[in-house]
Amino acid sequence: MKLRYSPTSPYVRKVMMVIHERGLSDQIELETTDAWSPNTDLPQNNPLGKVPALVLADGSALFDSPVIAEYLDSLPGSGGPLFPPVGPARWTALRQQALADGICDAAILRRLEGNRPEQLRSTDLMARQRAAVARTVDLLEADAAHLGDPAAAPTIGTIAVLAALGYLDFRFGHEDWRENHPNLTAWFEKASARESFTRTKPPVA
Numbered sequence: 001m002k003l004r005y006s007p008t009s010p011y012v013r014k015v016m017m018v019i020h021e022r023g024l025s026d027q028i029e030l031e032t033t034d035a036w037s038p039n040t041d042l043p044q045n046n047p048l049g050k051v052p053a054l055v056l057a058d059g060s061a062l063f064d065s066p067v068i069a070e071y072l073d074s075l076p077g078s079g080g081p082l083f084p085p086v087g088p089a090r091w092t093a094l095r096q097q098a099l100a101d102g103i104c105d106a107a108i109l110r111r112l113e114g115n116r117p118e119q120l121r122s123t124d125l126m127a128r129q130r131a132a133v134a135r136t137v138d139l140l141e142a143d144a145a146h147l148g149d150p151a152a153a154p155t156i157g158t159i160a161v162l163a164a165l166g167y168l169d170f171r172f173g174h175e176d177w178r179e180n181h182p183n184l185t186a187w188f189e190k191a192s193a194r195e196s197f198t199r200t201k202p203p204v205a
């Protein structure tokens with residue numbers, strides 16, 4: 001299997017964390033891919049032109065990150081499972097993943113907009129995305145008790161929230177999300193010690 005990969009993508013980081021947590025590293029080749037390069041052949045594997053994309057032995061590919069994560073979790077490995085069986089724990093974990101991925105979607109949109117020339121930039125769009133992230137971090141703060149014991153077995157929810165907060169630190173470290181979020185901060189301090197998180201740090205911004 002080959003993972004089309006970018007070390008700065010929070011969705012890729014989530015998938016890399018799943019790979020670490022499930023002990024699958026030696027089954028997966030990493031192919032660094034710049035999704036933004038005009039010459040990239042990434043659309044041959046993912047017509048949406050996004051990483052991560054997981055290319056399987058038969059040449060077919062899986063995307064997006066929730067699908068890849070669940071596929072990897074279904075493989076024999078160590079640890080896990082990260083996706084609980086159908087029932088309340090599963091909906092909690094999937095909802096956390098949706099919130100976390102949504103933080104990444106909004107933060108990336110804001111960043112892309114902010115990188116456009118000033119005369120083309122929509123400050124309304126940027127403010128809207130910033131507010132979406134702020135509301136979602138507030139919700140995670142209120143719900144921190146349901147993020148689970150960081151020392152115990154993680155779920156895809158735990159992993160996705162770690163990757164999303166890690167992305168905010170990476171790209172928006174100057175607007176520390178920890179402010180006014182003591183419960184989420186305390187949870188993150190412990191959970192971020194997981195090896196799957198420390199070993200998948202993005203390069204220095």
Ligand SMILES: N[C@@H](CCC(=O)N[C@@H](CS)C(=O)NCC(=O)O)C(=O)O
Nearest residue numbers: 009011035049050051052064065066
């Ligand atoms: N929903 C997708 C989002 C993937 C995504 O947006 N990846 C970004 C990198 S962080 C990308 O490849 N963007 C290229 C583009 O939008 O053209 C997932 O969970 O995998």
